[in-house]
Amino acid sequence: MEKKSKIEISVIILRVLIGWHFLYEGIVKLYNPDWTAFGYLASAQGPFKSVFSALANESVIGWVDTLNMAALMVVGITLLLGIFEKMGAIVGIGLLAMYYLSHPPFPGLTQLNVEGNYWLVNKNLIEMAALLLLYHFPTGYRFGIKNLRKHKTVAQ
Amino acid sequence: MKWTRRDLLKGLGGLPILGAVWWAGASNTVGKRRERSVILEQLNIQPSLPPAVPGISGEPISVGIIGFGIRGEQLCRSLGFATNEWIEDMKVEVQENPNNKGLEDFMNQEKLNIQLAGVCDIFDYRAERALNSFSTEENKIKRYGTYQEMIQSGEIDAVVIATPDHWHAPIAIEALNNGVHVYVEKPMTHTIEETYRLREAANNSNAVFAVGHQHRQTLSFRTARDIVEKGTLGHVSLIQTNTNRNDDNGAWNYELHEKANPNTIDWQQFLGSAPQIPFNKNHFFRWRKWWAYGSGLSGDLLTHDYDRLNCVLNMGIPESVMASGGVYTHNDGRNVPDVMQVNMEFPNFTTGSSQVKGKERGMTFCYSATLGNGFNRPTILMGHDGTMELGNRLTIWPDGGSTRYAEMLENDKMSPGIPIYQYNPGANAPDAVSSATSQYFADKGLMWTYIDGKRVDSTFLHMREWLSAIRNGGKVSCGIKEGFEEAIAAHMAGLSWKLGKRIEWDRETETIKPIEGLDLDEVLLSNEMIRTDYIKVS
Secondary structure, three states, rough: OOOOHHHHHHHHHHHHHHHHHHHHHHHHHHOOOOOOHHHHHHOOOOOHHHHHHHOOOOOOOHHHHHHHHHHHHHHHHHHHHHOOOHHHHHOOOOOOHHHHHHOOOOOOOOOOOOOOOOOEEEEEEHHHHHHHHHHHOOOOOOOOHHHHHHHHHHHH | OOOHHHHHHHHOOHHHHHHHHHHHHHHHHHHHHHHHHHHHHOOOOOOOOOOOOOOOOOOOEEEEEEEOHHHHHHHHHHOOOOOOOHHHHHHHHHHOOOOOOOOHHHHHHOOEHHHHHHHHOEHHHHHHHHHHHHOOOOOOOOOOOOOOHHOOOOOOOOOOOOOOOHHHHHHHHHHHHHEEEEEOOOOOOOOOHHHHHHHHHHHHHHEEEEEEEHHOOOHHHHHHHHHHHHEEEEEEEEEEEEEOOOOOOOOOOOOOOOOOOOEEEEEHHOOOOOOOOOOOOHHHHHHHHHHOOHHHHHHHHHHHHHHHHHHHHHHOOOOOOEEEOOOOOOOOOOOOOEEEEEEHHHOOOOOOOOOOOOOOOOEEEEEEEEEEOOOOOOOOEEEEEEEEOOOOOEEEEEOOOOOHHHEEEHHHOOOOOOOOOEEEOOOOOOOOOOOOOOOOOOOHHHHHHEEEOOOOOHHHHHHHHHHHHHHHHOOOOOOOHHHHHHHHHHHHHHHHHHOOOEEEEEOOEEEEHHHHHHHHHHHHHOEEEOOOOOOOOO
16 A cells, blocks of 8 residues: 555544544533533633633523534534535634633643643643644545545546 | 445445444433433432512511621621621622622622611621611611610511520510511520520510521522432431531631720620620620530531431431530630530431331431531431432432332442432533533532522521511521520530530420439530539639
């Protein structure tokens, strides 16, 4: 297998795994009407604490919850199906940036509900970097619905 | 256009993955919810909504404040009156800590239809502090030199009593005899004898009498009552409740005010029936540390815990009480204990049983207190079928040896380490992609500390209930029956500690069983320590 192909397959694997991760989080929220991001937002830390606390306000929390769930599913579906994946990657980066900034692993801040030890870099940031790669390296034309559209274009 | 099978595989290969992830997420979530709802359905717990009390219509109720110290000021805020000094202090606090919602909550508090008409405090500074903030052109507030003058003035409908303990009953009785409504702080009385006199006065008066156990309004306690009544915990054999404090304020060493002197304080009126001693600032501000005016841990803090549980279980006065402890952490001249353990026995009490009839009966209420350690030991109700942690939050765990849940435990539908129910009005459950902690909110519990979208404190609810009963009739949640039980239980604990002896209650005659050669009230009030051998030591 040529080198380019190996890289493409690796990126496709990364894309499917990230899509899987986002979709599952979205689906779990979709099927649990009791779920809300209130606690996560209300316990925000760091320089943007006030912004995230404001999002936990009773008047907007319903919208915040719905948008979060919808965005997670959009990222999951686009990455898994290989269509509009650049848009999916951007949305994913936006979501992760918010998660990162609401509970940043900065020295001196209490880390709530994290399973590891982090200093500046955490898994959200790494997943963001991976999405940046997916944005610049679309693979839908190799594995994904784009693959079909490519044929369509050729046929026409 | 023609697609090969290979093209289709490459083009739509993501679809089955999508389907699989969707199916797994949906079935896991729905499955967990179903398991949970089976448990919740079986438990059938009904979280209580705020009690609806009729509004206070018509002319405002004129209220007089007797005692404008730390608690008196707090009670006034619950009535809607904050001193200018407090508001200034809170503004500074909010600047330092934007999360401090004290001022915001006060501003948002529902306005009660009352008129603050009079204040009675024997320390000039405090009385003037109230007048400076509350007296306006439209509503001149009068300062009364004595409580008798206030009660007999004919200008006051209701009094709020926040004095030292030894003044609670005399003032309350005077008010009730004059048809003036009473809200009195805990403990309801300071001696056994006056507990009966106050009960008689309350029963013979048309005025509404309430004791300041605001916990009765806390919604989690109302929910806890439902939980116990439904047999969720099975037979509760042991209750563990605690006081854990480790600071000056918690040990009643309040600030001695610079303006306090014999010219600004009516010392004789402070002493009342207490032993006549010369002016003493320490006794005036820190009266909780002496039996002559206060009642230490048993009257001051045990009463909170006792009444919280009495509100949930309605267990009444214990058949017997044994207490121990001493002055171990604050040897500063006080004579009330700062470490105290009280065991109250209820041999005939039961919360229901899931086992064979007659096997289970009786309960011990164990109160453990120290003013030398602040580790938070929760209040726990221990039943055959489950354990409940009782606070603003309620958590219930099934017991490994439960009869009621045996089948569910067997089938791994329940596990002793995992709560089967949680009620958390201030729930704060982190959840997002980064942390998969998916704790469920206790069935929309978030809403129940709010009324019409505003957060409300329980003292406000308690006072509103009292005021509503004054205007509209109806029962208060902590009236003379509850106050009588609280006061007797506290006095039994104080007596037991002082005598090192079991104190027994005679249910038939409704009296504490006498101890030969001893006047129990004299023992209770005595500023001298009395030990097991009955030899008085100073």
